[in-house]
Amino acid sequence: MSLPNLITLGRILLVPIVVWAIASGEVQLxxxxxxxxxxxxxxxxxxAKNFGMQTELGAYLDPLADKALLVSIYVTLAISGLLPRWVAIAVVARDVMIIGAIMLSALMARPVTIRPLVVSKVNTTVQIAFAAMVLAAEGFGVSLGSAFHLGLVAVGLLTALSAAAYLAEWMRHVAS
Incomplete structure (x- = not known):
């Protein structure tokens, strides 16, 4: 077990604590x-990259940790009324679609290797930034004003674009 993998496991263990904090009204925490x-x-x-500590386990754990954290936060923020439910549904549906496509490809004996697309990286960055903005605004009592609506639109559009790009990649893979 490498140090980066231990750090990633720690991030996974933070997920239920962050969910608890939001659900308990401890948004600053x-x-x-x-x-x-x-x-x-x-x-x-x-x-991992700079000290030759990359592992196969880490290649699976790191995106799992990222998705677990983001999906959990978006769902919890929506349930808590801090985000509209549609944005949480969009974030979750995109990830379910990607996982479903990977599983379906494996069942069809046509395994697909998912590599992050540029739109997906931008999407993840915007999702993280927006979640952080919402948590900070609620936790420190700051109004986001129109930045909130701009963030919603950005997350919604990028999530849809990312889902469409992965779907197109998957369809090309299955058709070949």
């Missing part, structure tokens, strides 16, 4: 824990 998770993601990636 949730913000700081979310920030800690983001910093840990950068550190484990840096260590």
């Amino acid at each position: 949730a913000f700081w824990l979310f920030l800690l998770a983001g910093v840990s993601d950068a550190i484990d990636g840096f260590l």
Whole structure:
């Protein structure tokens, strides 16, 4: 077990704590824990890439940790009334679609290797930034004003574009 993998496991263990913090109204704590998770993601990636600590386990754990955190936060923020439910549904549906396509490809004996697309990386960055903004605004009592609506539109559009791009890639793979 490498140090980056241990850091990633720690990030996975933070997920239920962040969910609890949001659900309990401890949004400021949730913000700081979310920030800690983001910093840990950068550190484990840096260590793995720059010190030859990349592992097959880490290649699976890192995106799992990222998705578990993002999906959990969006669902919890929506249930808590801090985000409209549609945005959480969009975030979850995209990930379910991708996982479903991977599983279907495996069942069809046509396994697909998913590599992050540029639109997906941008989408993840915007989802993280928007979740952090919402947590910070709620936790510190700051109004986001029109930035909230702009963030919703950005997350919604990028999530849809990312889902469509992965679907197109998958369809090309299955058709070949």
